[in-house]
Amino acid sequence: MIAEAGLALLWLAAALSLLQLVLGWAALRPGGEAMLRIVRPVAVAQGILVGLAFLTLIWLFLRTDLSVKLVAANSHSLKPWLYKFAGAWGNHEGSMLLWVTVLAVAGGAVALFERRLRQDTLIATLAAQAAIGLGFYAFLLFASNPFQRLTDIPDEGNGLNPLLQDPGLAFHPPTLYFGYVGISIAFSFAVGALVTRDVGPAFARAMRPWVLVAWIFLTLGITAGSYWAYYELGWGGWWFWDPVENASLMPWLAATALLHSVTVLATRAGLRAWTIMLAVVAFSMSMVGTFIVRSGLLTSVHAFAVDPLRGYFILGLLTLYIGGALVLFALRVRHVREGSPFEPVSREGALVANNLLLSVVLGLVFVGTLYPKLAEALGWSVSVGASYFNLVTAPLVILLVVVMALGPMLRWRSDRLKSVTGRAAAPVLLSALTLAALILWAPGIGPLPLLGLTVAPGVALASLMPLLGRNLRRTPLFTYGMVIAHLGIAVSLAGMAADSAFTQERLIALRPGQSTQVGGGFTVRFKAVQPVVGPNWTAVEAELEISRNGGAPFTLRPDARRFFQPPMDTSESSIQTLWDGQFYAALGQSDELGRWQFRLWWKPFVTLIWLGGVMIAFGGLLSLVGRLRRERRGRKIAKGKAKAVPDAVVESHA
Amino acid sequence: MKRKNQRLILLLLAIGAVLGAVLLGMWGMRSQASFFYAPGDIAREGRPLPDRPVRVGGMVRGAIARMADGVTVEFVIGDNTPNTIRARYTGITPELFRTGSGVIADGHFVANPARGGVEFVASNILAKHDENYMPPELTQRGMHKTDAVR
Numbered sequence: 001m002i003a004e005a006g007l008a009l010l011w012l013a014a015a016l017s018l019l020q021l022v023l024g025w026a027a028l029r030p031g032g033e034a035m036l037r038i039v040r041p042v043a044v045a046q047g048i049l050v051g052l053a054f055l056t057l058i059w060l061f062l063r064t065d066l067s068v069k070l071v072a073a074n075s076h077s078l079k080p081w082l083y084k085f086a087g088a089w090g091n092h093e094g095s096m097l098l099w100v101t102v103l104a105v106a107g108g109a110v111a112l113f114e115r116r117l118r119q120d121t122l123i124a125t126l127a128a129q130a131a132i133g134l135g136f137y138a139f140l141l142f143a144s145n146p147f148q149r150l151t152d153i154p155d156e157g158n159g160l161n162p163l164l165q166d167p168g169l170a171f172h173p174p175t176l177y178f179g180y181v182g183i184s185i186a187f188s189f190a191v192g193a194l195v196t197r198d199v200g201p202a203f204a205r206a207m208r209p210w211v212l213v214a215w216i217f218l219t220l221g222i223t224a225g226s227y228w229a230y231y232e233l234g235w236g237g238w239w240f241w242d243p244v245e246n247a248s249l250m251p252w253l254a255a256t257a258l259l260h261s262v263t264v265l266a267t268r269a270g271l272r273a274w275t276i277m278l279a280v281v282a283f284s285m286s287m288v289g290t291f292i293v294r295s296g297l298l299t300s301v302h303a304f305a306v307d308p309l310r311g312y313f314i315l316g317l318l319t320l321y322i323g324g325a326l327v328l329f330a331l332r333v334r335h336v337r338e339g340s341p342f343e344p345v346s347r348e349g350a351l352v353a354n355n356l357l358l359s360v361v362l363g364l365v366f367v368g369t370l371y372p373k374l375a376e377a378l379g380w381s382v383s384v385g386a387s388y389f390n391l392v393t394a395p396l397v398i399l400l401v402v403v404m405a406l407g408p409m410l411r412w413r414s415d416r417l418k419s420v421t422g423r424a425a426a427p428v429l430l431s432a433l434t435l436a437a438l439i440l441w442a443p444g445i446g447p448l449p450l451l452g453l454t455v456a457p458g459v460a461l462a463s464l465m466p467l468l469g470r471n472l473r474r475t476p477l478f479t480y481g482m483v484i485a486h487l488g489i490a491v492s493l494a495g496m497a498a499d500s501a502f503t504q505e506r507l508i509a510l511r512p513g514q515s516t517q518v519g520g521g522f523t524v525r526f527k528a529v530q531p532v533v534g535p536n537w538t539a540v541e542a543e544l545e546i547s548r549n550g551g552a553p554f555t556l557r558p559d560a561r562r563f564f565q566p567p568m569d570t571s572e573s574s575i576q577t578l579w580d581g582q583f584y585a586a587l588g589q590s591d592e593l594g595r596w597q598f599r600l601w602w603k604p605f606v607t608l609i610w611l612g613g614v615m616i617a618f619g620g621l622l623s624l625v626g627r628l629r630r631e632r633r634g635r636k637i638a639k640g641k642a643k644a645v646p647d648a649v650v651e652s653h654a
Numbered sequence: 655m656k657r658k659n660q661r662l663i664l665l666l667l668a669i670g671a672v673l674g675a676v677l678l679g680m681w682g683m684r685s686q687a688s689f690f691y692a693p694g695d696i697a698r699e700g701r702p703l704p705d706r707p708v709r710v711g712g713m714v715r716g717a718i719a720r721m722a723d724g725v726t727v728e729f730v731i732g733d734n735t736p737n738t739i740r741a742r743y744t745g746i747t748p749e750l751f752r753t754g755s756g757v758i759a760d761g762h763f764v765a766n767p768a769r770g771g772v773e774f775v776a777s778n779i780l781a782k783h784d785e786n787y788m789p790p791e792l793t794q795r796g797m798h799k800t801d802a803v804r
Contacts, residue, residue: 234746274664338660338661341660342660352664352667356667356668356671357671359668359671359675360671360672360674360675360678363672363675363676363679364675364678364679364682367679367683368679368682368683371683371687372687380689381689381690381709382687382688382689382690383687383688383690383709383760384683384686384687384688385686385688385707385760387686387707388682388683388686388687391682391685391686392678392679392681392682396678507725507744507745507746508723508724508725509723509724509725569749571746586746588725588746588747589746589747589749591720591724593724595724597724597725597746599745599746
């Protein structure tokens with residue numbers, strides 16, 4: 001019964017999204033004003049219904065209802081409850097349901113909370129969101145039904161891919177999806193504004209918080225995913241340039257560009273058409289990513305199902321939506337008024353540079369990700385790996401962070417380079433000193449890590465400069481947000497560069513009782529191996545005692561795990577975080593001489609990578625709160641004035 | 655700056671950036687994209703230049719020899735042609751890497767007179783978690799699980 005209820009909820013939600021689209025369209029026709037009031041509640045109801053359908057699926061997984069095909073194929077009664085719960089989205093159908101849930105809930109949230117947008121633009125936005133939803137409901141209901149029943153009920157389920165049996169599964173996919181699919185709001189806003197020809201600063205101010213929310217989640221989701229891959233996959237790397245990772249990075253790059261261009265539009269009424277374009281591109285990248293991940297085109301932890309039909313379905317949907325939005329853009333772009341002019345050397349100029357660089361990086365990642373697939377279609381086998389991505393993106397990223405450091409020092413509209421030289425002097429000096437120190441004390445670092453290590457401290461200092469000479473208590477919260485986010489970029493960059501410059505790796509086979517040295521002053525003693533039993537796995541666990549320069553030792557216990565349902569071997573790394581980095585140990589196989597393979601790393605300051613990611617997201621959060629607070633205060637003042645003075649005066653203020 | 659010019663300049667900048675990106679991307683591809691070679695391909699098309707990143711794949715033929723250091727393995731990759739590639743890898747190999755299994759490895763060719771002229775030094779062996787998995791590059795070349803036994 002419960003599965004049928006879930007399916008019914010999903011059909012109802014699909015019907016409501018059709019209603020939302022039709023009503024929205026009717027409301028925008030002349031004489032359709034009567035429909036205006038119904039569209040909002042319909043959107044909210046749609047969000048609630050899909051949310052309930054999603055809870056239903058979680059309930060089925062928690063109860064391990066094996067009569068449901070999806071549960072039988074992906075769950076197991078012996079699995080710990082957390083993985084039963086999170087396992088609901090650890091498969092193709094469940095993750096698509098989560099996708100659609102986020103889409104509908106985001107639409108519902110806009111209907112519920114958005115009060116600044118012009119009424120007709122809001123209706124058009126909700127209609128656009130419903131149109132996207134409709135396609136993906138069809139995909140769920142016709143090609144990926146999560147509630148399908150089995151006639152032969154098995155005695156036990158097939159279990160969840162052991163690589164996914166990690167607490168990270170409970171956090172990473174939902175966070176990522178909130179960002180990834182949440183950016184659909186920007187897409188719908190853009191479509192809505194094109195339909196009603198409402199591209200202006202007021203529109204940008206309304207759109208900005210939504211973009212920020214999605215961007216914060218996306219940043220957190222990518223950061224969490226990176227850390228998860230780092231400790232789970234046991235390769236010691238934190239970013240593999242896997243197509244699946246790129247699928248989340250591309251929307252992030254576009255959303256970051258959008259976040260900055262929407263600020264130009266909100267404050268200076270510039271970059272109108274460009275902002276709309278970016279909003280379309282950002283969600284298009286999410287859909288392309290969904291296509292890459294969900295089409296079964298590639299084999300990875302994320303590709304659950306290999307069904308080419310599903311791939312074509314998503315390809316059809318994304319062609320329809322991206323194509324539709326681009327056609328609308330082409331038809332309406334001449335109605336988008338030209339923005340206010342500005343000089344090349346100005347805050348706008350720096351933001352344009354930021355946008356161009358981000359777009360170029362996005363393009364390079366896009367080409368590198370899709371080129372092998374394209375080549376495959378032409379009959380060649382080509383793989384594009386980390387060496388390509390690092391080579392082409394790293395120099396641009398360095399340039400990007402330099403622009404990021406200088407931009408906030410410039411004034412809007414027009415400035416002179418001379419005016420920044422004073423403030424830029426200290427950061428440049430700091431970078432120069434760092435470079436000198438590195439060449440003197442740490443020779444032999446590769447050019448890119450050296451560049452990163454040189455630039456990072458200067459950029460960190462420069463990102464604090466906007467606070468210089470200001471009354472810190474009266475500085476608005478969103479300025480702090482920007483400072484912390486930019487500082488986070490510098491921190492993250494420092495972590496990446498330090499990791500690739502200073503990592504010490506030791507690959508060795510040891511017998512119990514033997515010791516080895518790892519660069520950085522570490523002595524590792526392999527004490528023993530012992531068998532360990534978990535709820536649905538058995539393992540051999542090695543005990544390593546590690547001390548640094550003869551100091552107090554700590555213990556690491558990496559293990560090699562064998563899961564029984566599904567049968568699979570995984571290697572669980574063990575990590576000790578010290579103040580200046582992480583010590584990472586992974587266990588390999590044993591040989592006939594009684595030796596065990598170990599992979600040991602000392603990774604100085606690697607933690608900065610994720611600390612930076614969290615700082616970036618936190619900066620976004622401060623910025624969001626700051627903007628919303630200022631707006632509320634602005635409204636209160638406007639209200640107060642409205643009581644005291646005639647309306648005409650208020651108009652001129654607005 | 656005049657209004658008319660501004661849009662034009664922005665447009666030119668954008669076009670310039672896109673062109674630059676395309677050039678940079680093509681250059682990156684030319685030097686970094688790695689082509690796939692099965693042993694038979696090398697016999698047909700010749701060996702790729704040393705130090706050029708390539709990806710090789712096929713079946714693990716014969717025993718996997720473990721070197722004295724305990725972490726280096728030497729093995730032979732074959733396919734459904736008589737040709738083979740000698741390969742070496744230092745690191746922890748995936749569980750499903752064994753005699754007869756399909757293997758895909760990234761790395762490059764280096765001269766090694768001790769092992770018959772040239773060998774492939776793998777920097778990474780792609781982990782596959784499914785025993786029945788056959789890399790698409792191999793199935794395209796008409797290889798099947800049974801080829802491993804020959």
